[in-house]
Amino acid sequence: MSQSNIMPGFRPAIGFTLFYLALIVLIPLSAMLLKTFQLSLDEYWAILTNPRVLASFRVSFGSALIAAAFSGIFGFIIAWTLVRYPFPGKKVFDALIDLPFALPTAVAGIVLAAIYEPKGWIGKLVMEAFGIQIAYKPLGIVFALIFIGLPFVVRTIEPVLQEFDKAMEEAAASLGATRLQTFIKVILPNILPAAITGFALAFARGVGEYGSVIFIAGNMPYVSEIVPLLIITKLEQYDYAGATAIGLTMLLLSFLLLLSVNGLQWWVRRRSGQL
Amino acid sequence: MSITLSNISKRFGAFSALNNINLEIPDGDLVALLGPSGCGKTTLLRIIAGLEQADQGDVFLRGDKVTDKSVKNRHIGFVFQHYALFRHMTVFDNIAFGLRVKPSKDRPSEAVIRKRVHDLLSLVQLDWLHDRFPDQLSGGQRQRIALARALAVEPSVLLLDEPFGALDASVRKDLRLWLRHLHHELDVTTIFVTHDQEEAMEVASQIVVLNKGKIEQKGTPSEIYDSPSNDFVSHFIGQTNVFDLQKGDSAWLKSAGIVLDDAEGITAHVRPHHIGVEKLSDGSASPIILKDWQHLGATIRLELSNEGLNGSAKTIYAEMPSDQFKQLGLDKGDKVSLFIKHAHWFNLAKPQVPEAATDFYV
Numbered sequence: 243m244s245q246s247n248i249m250p251g252f253r254p255a256i257g258f259t260l261f262y263l264a265l266i267v268l269i270p271l272s273a274m275l276l277k278t279f280q281l282s283l284d285e286y287w288a289i290l291t292n293p294r295v296l297a298s299f300r301v302s303f304g305s306a307l308i309a310a311a312f313s314g315i316f317g318f319i320i321a322w323t324l325v326r327y328p329f330p331g332k333k334v335f336d337a338l339i340d341l342p343f344a345l346p347t348a349v350a351g352i353v354l355a356a357i358y359e360p361k362g363w364i365g366k367l368v369m370e371a372f373g374i375q376i377a378y379k380p381l382g383i384v385f386a387l388i389f390i391g392l393p394f395v396v397r398t399i400e401p402v403l404q405e406f407d408k409a410m411e412e413a414a415a416s417l418g419a420t421r422l423q424t425f426i427k428v429i430l431p432n433i434l435p436a437a438i439t440g441f442a443l444a445f446a447r448g449v450g451e452y453g454s455v456i457f458i459a460g461n462m463p464y465v466s467e468i469v470p471l472l473i474i475t476k477l478e479q480y481d482y483a484g485a486t487a488i489g490l491t492m493l494l495l496s497f498l499l500l501l502s503v504n505g506l507q508w509w510v511r512r513r514s515g516q517l
Numbered sequence: 518m519s520i521t522l523s524n525i526s527k528r529f530g531a532f533s534a535l536n537n538i539n540l541e542i543p544d545g546d547l548v549a550l551l552g553p554s555g556c557g558k559t560t561l562l563r564i565i566a567g568l569e570q571a572d573q574g575d576v577f578l579r580g581d582k583v584t585d586k587s588v589k590n591r592h593i594g595f596v597f598q599h600y601a602l603f604r605h606m607t608v609f610d611n612i613a614f615g616l617r618v619k620p621s622k623d624r625p626s627e628a629v630i631r632k633r634v635h636d637l638l639s640l641v642q643l644d645w646l647h648d649r650f651p652d653q654l655s656g657g658q659r660q661r662i663a664l665a666r667a668l669a670v671e672p673s674v675l676l677l678d679e680p681f682g683a684l685d686a687s688v689r690k691d692l693r694l695w696l697r698h699l700h701h702e703l704d705v706t707t708i709f710v711t712h713d714q715e716e717a718m719e720v721a722s723q724i725v726v727l728n729k730g731k732i733e734q735k736g737t738p739s740e741i742y743d744s745p746s747n748d749f750v751s752h753f754i755g756q757t758n759v760f761d762l763q764k765g766d767s768a769w770l771k772s773a774g775i776v777l778d779d780a781e782g783i784t785a786h787v788r789p790h791h792i793g794v795e796k797l798s799d800g801s802a803s804p805i806i807l808k809d810w811q812h813l814g815a816t817i818r819l820e821l822s823n824e825g826l827n828g829s830a831k832t833i834y835a836e837m838p839s840d841q842f843k844q845l846g847l848d849k850g851d852k853v854s855l856f857i858k859h860a861h862w863f864n865l866a867k868p869q870v871p872e873a874a875t876d877f878y879v
Contacts, residue, residue: 515650
C-alpha cells in the first residue's frame with residue numbers, strides 16, 4: 243500500500259476488522275463447532291432426525307419464508323406510498339416504521355398475542371368472521387415475523403425508489419406502455435435487487451427471531467414450536483451438545499439460503515446491466 | 518397545421534408558468550422553443566406531450582383535439598433532457614420497448630422488431646452498441662439512443678427537451694447539425710426546447726421566443742435576429758449593445774453622429790458588427806478609446822470605452838473582420854471614432870409596442 247490514498251489508515255482499519263470478526267463472529271462459532279464435535283456423527287444425525295426437531299425446522303424456516311414474502315410485498319407498497327405520495331402525518335408514519343427495530347421483541351410478542359388471541363380485539367373478529375385462529379397457531383408466528391421483518395424491506399426499498407428516475411416512467415408512457423406494463427417492465431426490474439435484499443434481511447431475522455414469536459406461537463411440539471425454542475429447551479436440560487448441534491445445523495441452512503438469495507441477486511443485477 | 522395550441526395557460530400555485538399561449542406549427546417544421554430558464558418552455562413542451570395538463574386551453578395534434586388524451590395515446594416521441602433510458606435494458610431492448618408494448622394485435626413480429634431496431638440503430642450510427650447497457654455509453658451516444666427509441670414508434674410529432682443540454686461543447690456542435698440533417702431525412706414535425714440562442718439559430722427553421730410565460734416573437738432565425746419585435750428578443754438573441762438614452766448613453770450616439778430631440782424612454786440596441794470603428798490621431802478630441810481587443814477567429818472583438826466621457830462610463834463592444842482590423846492598424850489605447858450602421862429602437866415605456874423599432878441607417 244503506497245501512500246496514494248487521500249485517507250490513510252489501511253493497516254489499522256483492516257487490523258480492526260479482522261480482530262472484530264475473529265472475536266465476535268469466528269471464535270464463538272468455532273466454539274459451537276467444537277462443542278458439536280463432541281458428538282459422533284450417528285449421535286448428531288439422531289438428534290437432527292428426531293421428528294420433533296424436524297418439525298421445528300419446518301415451522302421455523304417455513305414461517306420465516308412466508309413472512310418474508312409477505313413483508314416483501316407489504317414493504318414495497320408502504321415504501322412506494324412513503325416515497326410517492328404526500329399526505330398529512332407522513333413524517334410520523336415514517337418514524338413508526340422503525341418501531342419494531344427498537345421495541346423489545348418480547349413486548350411486541352405479548353402485545354401481538356393479546357390482540358390476535360381468539361378473545362383479543364382483532365383475533366375475535368377474525369375468529370367470528372372466518373373461523374380462523376391466529377394466535378397460538380403457526381399463523382401467529384407468521385404474523386409476528388411480518389411485524390418484525392417489514393422495516394427491513396421498507397428501509398431497503400425506500401432509497402432505491404427515491405433515486406428512481408421518474409422520467410423513465412414518463413418515457414415508457416410516451417412510448418405507449420400501459421400502467422401495468424410500465425410497472426412490470428420498468429419499475430419492478432429497477433427495484434427488484436433492493437426488494438430481494440430486503441426479503442433476505444427479513445428472512446434472516448425471521449429465522450432467528452425468538453422473543454416476539456414464543457408468546458404468540460403457542461409452542462406446541464410438532465405444530466408451532468420454533469427451532470430457537472427447542473435450543474433453549476435443550477439448554478435448560480443441560481444438553482449442550484444437542485443444543486449446539488441444532489444451532490450449527492440452523493446456521494448452515496441459513497447460510498445456504500442466504501447464499502442462494504445472493505446468487506439470485508447477482509443473476510438479477512447481471513441480467514439488468516447493474517453489474 | 519400539425520400542432521395547434523390555443524389559449525394554453527398553466528399555473529403552479531401562485532406562479533403563472535404559461536399565459537394564454539397561442540401557437541401554430543405547420544407539418545414538417547423544426548421549431549425551437551427558446552427562452553431563459555423559468556420562462557415556461559419545458560412546461561409548454563410537456564403540455565404538448567401530455568406529460569403535464571394545462572389549466573386552460575386546448576392542444577391539437579394533426580387537427581385532433583388531444584387535450585384530454587394521456588401521453589400514451591398522443592402518439593408523440595419524447596426525448597428527455599437526461600435521456601431517461603431504461604437502465605436495466607440493453608440498447609436494443611430500449612429501442613424495441615415501444616414496439617413490444619403494443620397490444621398483441623398491433624405488435625410486429627420479433628423478426629420485424631429486430632429489423633426495425635437495427636435500421637434505427639444504423640440511422641443514429643450506433644449499431645455496434647446494440648448489446649450495451651445505457652450506463653456504458655457516453656452522453657452523446659445516450660442522446661442518440663434516446664432519439665432512436667422515440668422514433669421507433671413512428672411518432673407524428675417529435676419533442677425534445679433540452680436535447681443537448683447535458684453534453685460537452687464539441688459533441689453538442691456535432692449533434693446539432695446531425696439533428697438538423699436527420700430532420701431533413703425524416704420530415705417529422707419536431708419541437709425542441711433550448712435556452713441557448715446559438716443552438717436555436719443553428720438548428721431550427723422556426724424559433725419561438727418565450728419569456729415569463731408569454732410568446733415574445735415567432736419567426737425564422739433571420740427574422741428573429743434581423744428584426745426583433747421588442748427589446749427582450751433583441752437582447753436575448755445574439756450580442757447587442759444597449760444604449761439607454763435617458764441614462765445619458767445619448768453621448769455615445771452623439772459621438773457617432775446621431776442626435777435625437779426627445780430621448781425619453783428610448784433605448785437603442787446595436788449589434789457589435791453594426792458598429793464601425795475608425796482610428797483617430799492621438800491629438801483628436803474623441804473621448805472613445807480602444808481599451809482592449811480579443812481574437813475570436815474570423816472576427817476581432819473590440820472593447821471600446823468612453824471613460825473620459827461625462828456621465829456614462831461604460832464599455833461597448835464592436836466586431837469587425839480580422840483583415841479589416843489589421844488594415845486599420847489599431848492598438849490598445851488608440852483614440853477612435855465610431856459610427857453606427859444599424860440600430861433597433863425600442864420605447865421602454867411601452868415595451869411591447871414595436872413602434873419605435875424603425876430601423877435607423879446612417
